Amino acid sequence: MTDLMLYHASPSRSSVTLWMLEELGQPYDLKLLSLEKGENRQPDYLAINPMGKVPALRHKETIITEVAAICTYLADEFPQAGLNVPIGTPQRGVYLKWLFFGPGCLEPAAIDRAAPRKEEPRRAMLGYGDYDTTMNVIAQAVAKGPWLMGEQFTAADVVIGANLRWGMTFKLFPERPEFTAYAARIATRPAAQRADAKDKALASR
Template sequence: MDKIIFHHAPMSRSNIVHWMLEELGVPYELDAMSLERGDHKKPAYLAINAMGKVPAITHQGITITEAAAICAYLADEFPAAKLSVPIGDPRRGVYLKWLFFGPSCLEQAIIDRIHNRPLAPPQASSYGDHDTVMETLAQAVAKGPYLVGGQFTAADVVIGSGVQWGTMMKAVPERPEFASYMERLRARPAAQRSFAKNQALYEQLHPKAAG
């Protein structure tokens, strides 16, 4: 099996993929970067991702970018972890919906709320409005325990990461549905390992900030 090279900056969107890799339990090589130092804008990394964004992975000679796409790829590539819904299973459509809902709706609604951006015209908005996004997601996680019923999937990694970040930024409302969902996700050993490793890595890369 070709080793995964994970191009990662802690405390960024690439935490999503770090959690996903911990859930998979497969070996990976860490290419750690500091956004504060601008490592993601240096020629070595721009040759990997011309967008100068993290995360990215290199696997079997190809590079994949965009957190949700990476999670979908890894879930399919390593089916033993059961983090995907296979083709032919009627639940796959729901699974894919939530994978794409993360970056196209939830993340955009959170960013607009954080920065107090005015809503785009309805016909131009990627997500409609903030309240509808939150109500739609709250109803889904209330059915639980996960987005695809009883199976934890890569969609929960993507959406759960978004809810966690949005809650921290006060851009996701405090609702019992979200609190219960996050409690279930935080109880996962892989989520706990990922959080601890990212904290330690950030402090290693930024010793002054840690002090």
């Protein structure tokens, strides 16, 4: 057994952390859960993540949940992978902004598109503002490339990139040229390819 154990359902949001682990290049173990069978709602798993959600990551004695927190944690804990922007680097703030933008803005925009609210919510009330602004901000962020932080691929690309790919697959995000070009760059990454292949194999079990 390794120091890292990912509690994973295939495919799901935990696929983002599977990709992150492949980018990291550290050995890890997988504990596969079936959401259909409700294994995420059993007491043994609720003791790991009381939210009953995947992913959860165990690193030695520490349990981390929430996709973006796991990606941030892994990048900082294994800096030799070059996936973080370390504390003390001026650009660290921008890097953290994108890590939080994923669950804070991009994902809520997708969910509102998938399940529209009955009443039009007031922009000021919504933490993410509005769909069109969110799309424009992300399009501008990925337009120059190759990555959000420029030449360096980081954990923020895993969080934002996975969200964009997923959102485009389910037609929740438009296929803007900036998005498709960014997704195409991601698709060439060996770690992303390995994660996709692993997930496909696990899902067909």
